[in-house]
Amino acid sequence: MTDEDKLLVEMRKILGDAVVWDRAELSRRDPGVDSRNFTAAALVRPNDTAGVAALVAYCAANGLELVPQGGRTGLAGGAATTPSQVICDLGAMNSVEEIDAFARVAVVQAGTPLAVLQEAALVEGLDPGIDLASRGTCTIGGMVSTNAGGIMAFRNGTMRNRVLGLEVVLPDGRVFSDLTRVMKTSAGYDLKHLFIGTEGTLGIVTRVAVKLNPVAAAGATALVGVPDAASAQRIVRHFLGRTGISLRAAEIMWHRFALAMSRMLGIEPGQLPLDASCLLLLELGADDLGAATTALEDGLAAIWEEAGILDGLVATSNQQARTIWRLREETEQIERMHKDPPSFDVSVPGDEIDSYVARLEAGLKAIDPAYAPYVFGHLGDGNLHISINVDGPVSHERHRAIEDVLYSGLRECGGSFSAEHGVGLDKRDAYERYADPVKQELARAIKTLLDPGGTLNPGKIVSTRS
Incomplete structure (x- = not known):
């Protein structure tokens, strides 16, 4: 029996009737928007929080790297895997557990697609106050992990503003339970924010208390x-x-x-x-x-x-x-026009948008006169999406040159090189070049403190190298 076969046997023993797919089964399945999502040794789909905790504890104890996955709609390589890693798929945890119409709060399992929550809330005349084009596939846990934004963020904020409480499995298998369902809480450190936008590198979100809004008729x-x-x-x-x-x-x-x-x-x-x-x-x-x-x-x-x-x-x-x-x-139509075009996701302060677009047009043409970017986005919050009219991938040097045009000066004027797609694997180089150095130091310290063994989604966002 190979080491991989032994791993599968152990997973099935620990997780009981949970779905476990081996490498061969993964190769026959749809990996979502990124082909790297299913290059792992195995996928495990726990049925509940206890199952997630048991899987994480086993991986931590045996030096295995674990990659959490939701709807696999991420565009920055946040769910990408390597052949030695194990996937924790949250797809079986897909229930809206409760909707409190008076308090306007929903308690939702992390694998629940956004559209399912929207439909359940609409029965009560409510809405989660956030919407994405991938609503039928993206999951609430994934949206928390990437701090998703979407078309209503200018009015209701990003996912960080919609979350009242979280349940999270930590890198050692312990369960952090802070499913607060009220808006007012001044009870020490609000630690749930450690897990929002950190792409499963500090913990795996399993349940979420989401604030709801009345919806127009x-x-x-x-x-x-x-x-x-x-x-x-x-x-x-x-x-x-x-x-x-x-x-x-x-x-x-x-x-x-x-x-x-x-x-x-x-x-x-x-x-x-x-x-x-x-x-x-x-x-x-x-x-x-x-x-x-x-x-x-x-x-x-x-x-x-x-x-x-x-x-x-x-x-x-x-x-x-x-x-x-x-x-x-x-917008997948752009992907059909150009195979794997270089694509970017930035936030620009409102009064800078016109000058930014003019600057990027000129800067890209200086790299290649044929470059003519497709630009669109969420006007209310300054989130612009940019795709280049070229078949990709481009060379590393060319990609960095494009990034220099798009990202230079953004932090200084109050913008961001990544607005709502996250950092993942693909933007880590940009993160290290454009994010505040002190912020990077603090992020590495937090990652080392909470996940010293590098169990959860290693290599994404931060590198723990000194």
Whole structure:
């Protein structure tokens, strides 16, 4: 019996009826968005927190490296594995345990897809206050681990702002239980924040208490053409200042991205207003569709000249609204146009966006005159997504040169080289070059303190080398 066979026998003995896949089984399964997710020796899917704790304790005791995985939608290599590692898959822990409609709190197992929580909360007229295009696949635990943002972050904050309490399995197998379900707690260190955004390197999230918000009964959607991001921001501020409505989305797309997406999606010319330099996608919530549509139309008319609006379309049907949203959300079309294009995810302060985009266009053309980036993102919080119009991967030297254009000066002006996709494996080099050195020292110290054996997701975000 090989060492790998012995490992599988031990896993099945410890975890009972939990799913255990060997290397051969993994090779036949879909690894998600990153082919490196399933290069491990085995995958184990515990049924509950006790099972996760037993698996972690076994790995810690035997010097095995363990990689937590949720929906496998991450874009920074945070769930990537090596042939000697074991996967802890949270897919069996997928229940919404409780929704307290009065307190507006849900208690959810970590493997629960976002869409499942959204549907369960909607029955009570509530919503988790966060939304991602991958809502059907991404999991609550994964969203906590990456501090996910999405289209509603400008209004409700990132996942860090939605979490009231956590249950986490620590690197030695102990269970940290702080499933606080109240907003007010001033009881010493708020340690749950150690595990939000740390990509499973300090602990494996197993259960989450999530804050819920009332959801508007109906929403209206518009696509508006503007000359630049500053004009789009004037529109957003206008709607944020109005009462009786809620601005649920404010997404921005530059012309090159929108035009490429419309072609890939087969949207006929003239169906949407796509000729402006920038396009602003708005969604407004109100008590009913009529009120939302009227508020959107009246609001745009009131700000039209001041904001320099060039064109606009308020959706008159659900189908038209879906078409507008497809333009923004089905970004895998860019991946189909260009095989593995270099892609980036940054946060830029609002008043810097136009100058940043102009600077990156010029900087990229200085590297290669053929470079013409696709730029889009979440206007309200300054999160821009950037893909380069080239088949990848590019050389390490070329990738670093592109990063220098996109990342230089971001920290100094209050932005971030990684907005919502995390650091994982792929951005660790950028983290070491662009993150504050003292922050890096503290992060390494915390990792060494909590996980001295390097059991959980080693190599992601921080390197513990001195």
